[in-house]
Amino acid sequence: MNRTDIINISYDHPGHATSSAWARVPLAPAPEERLELIARIRRMLTLQDAVLVAHYYVHPDLQDLAEETGGIVSDSLDMANFGHLHKATTIVVAGVRFMGETAKILNPEKRVLMPDLAAECSLDLGCPADEFGAFCDAHPDRTVVVYANTSAAVKARADWMVTSSIAMPVVRHLAAQGKKILWAPDRHLGNYVQEQTGADMLLWQGACVVHDEYKARELVELKVQHPGALVLVHPESPRAVIKLADVVGSTTQLIRAAQNADARVFIVATDSGILHKMRTLCPDKLFFEAPTAGAGANCTSCSHCPWMAMNGLQNLAQVLETGANEIHVDPAIIPRAVLPIRRMLDFAKTINLPARGIGNV
Numbered sequence: 411m412n413r414t415d416i417i418n419i420s421y422d423h424p425g426h427a428t429s430s431a432w433a434r435v436p437l438a439p440a441p442e443e444r445l446e447l448i449a450r451i452r453r454m455l456t457l458q459d460a461v462l463v464a465h466y467y468v469h470p471d472l473q474d475l476a477e478e479t480g481g482i483v484s485d486s487l488d489m490a491n492f493g494h495l496h497k498a499t500t501i502v503v504a505g506v507r508f509m510g511e512t513a514k515i516l517n518p519e520k521r522v523l524m525p526d527l528a529a530e531c532s533l534d535l536g537c538p539a540d541e542f543g544a545f546c547d548a549h550p551d552r553t554v555v556v557y558a559n560t561s562a563a564v565k566a567r568a569d570w571m572v573t574s575s576i577a578m579p580v581v582r583h584l585a586a587q588g589k590k591i592l593w594a595p596d597r598h599l600g601n602y603v604q605e606q607t608g609a610d611m612l613l614w615q616g617a618c619v620v621h622d623e624y625k626a627r628e629l630v631e632l633k634v635q636h637p638g639a640l641v642l643v644h645p646e647s648p649r650a651v652i653k654l655a656d657v658v659g660s661t662t663q664l665i666r667a668a669q670n671a672d673a674r675v676f677i678v679a680t681d682s683g684i685l686h687k688m689r690t691l692c693p694d695k696l697f698f699e700a701p702t703a704g705a706g707a708n709c710t711s712c713s714h715c716p717w718m719a720m721n722g723l724q725n726l727a728q729v730l731e732t733g734a735n736e737i738h739v740d741p742a743i744i745p746r747a748v749l750p751i752r753r754m755l756d757f758a759k760t761i762n763l764p765a766r767g768i769g770n771v
């Protein structure tokens with residue numbers, strides 16, 4: 411039986427009072443158990459003809475295991491594309507549920523497993539398909555653009571899916587055609603894209619529980635302590651925090667910025683899981699988490715997604731050994747849900763943006 415901590419989480423659910431959810435976070439295994447689990451997982455990946463694809467926000471052990479066993483650590487679309495191109499018949503997704511669903515939509519013939527199917531995302535939870543459908547019905551003149559962090563059913567209602575790296579070019583492309591946009595679910599990313607493009611955008615008012623917590627005033631104070639530091643910010647953060655950024659971008663773009671910048675010190679406003687990759691790639695540079703817990707903060711996640719934290723060595727080993735936690739997407743939805751994803755991928759080719767690194771959360 412896995413030992414877990416239960417964390418209660420409040421998230422924004424537009425049109426409702428703030429809603430509640432939970433996450434069960436596995437407790438860290440003892441050192442000898444950790445090594446034994448890693449060995450078991452390596453063995454089972456081979457036996458099950460499986461490949462491990464992990465998000466930048468999951469535990470460093472899972473990130474390292476993915477890369478060491480021929481899988482990938484990246485953003486969700488990259489994860490799905492990689493699983494699609496890989497010859498393995500089983501894809502194990504260490505991330506949150508919408509990532510498993512996206513992998514299944516793009517690879518319906520493959521088995522997709524996840525360490526814990528209850529790993530949610532506040533953006534996905536705060537945008538249920540029926541409520542979103544009603545919002546779309548009320549604005550039939552708008553082109554529906556949804557972020558990757560949505561359920562298969564919401565994607566099936568959309569015209570386009572975007573990730574944070576390609577959101578701007580897609581919205582500019584639509585605006586140039588005179589299209590008005592209905593955007594969901596992240597309001598901060600939607601505001602940022604609207605400000606940058608000037609497009610007519612009607613926004614669903616969701617938010618990420620991690621990025622919504624970054625605090626501008628405390629970030630200014632941290633910058634004073636580290637005057638040469640470059641501030642890297644994910645655009646799911648509040649506008650006041652984005653305004654303090656030297657670089658605004660997706661996870662992949664922020665990692666590249668850390669690698670390419672001359673600066674030696676960075677303040678990073680995105681999930682702290684990304685620091686593992688940044689520190690591995692840039693061992694001579696210093697990375698600080700952007701502040702979340704200043705005056706007035708109500709931090710349930712403290713710069714780390716409680717649902718990403720649900721991915722652990724124990725439950726990963728278990729699903730590989732039992733075949734439990736398979737992702738299923740209604741086959742009737744897949745042909746419609748894949749359309750906005752394919753539209754984005756085709757558009758990416760026309761602007762020479764490689765699928766690798768399109769980025770998302």
Ligand code: SF4
Pocket residue numbers: 467506530531532533559618619620621681715716717718771
């Ligand atoms: S970090 Fe935020 S956007 Fe990413 S999965 Fe967690 S809640 Fe969702």
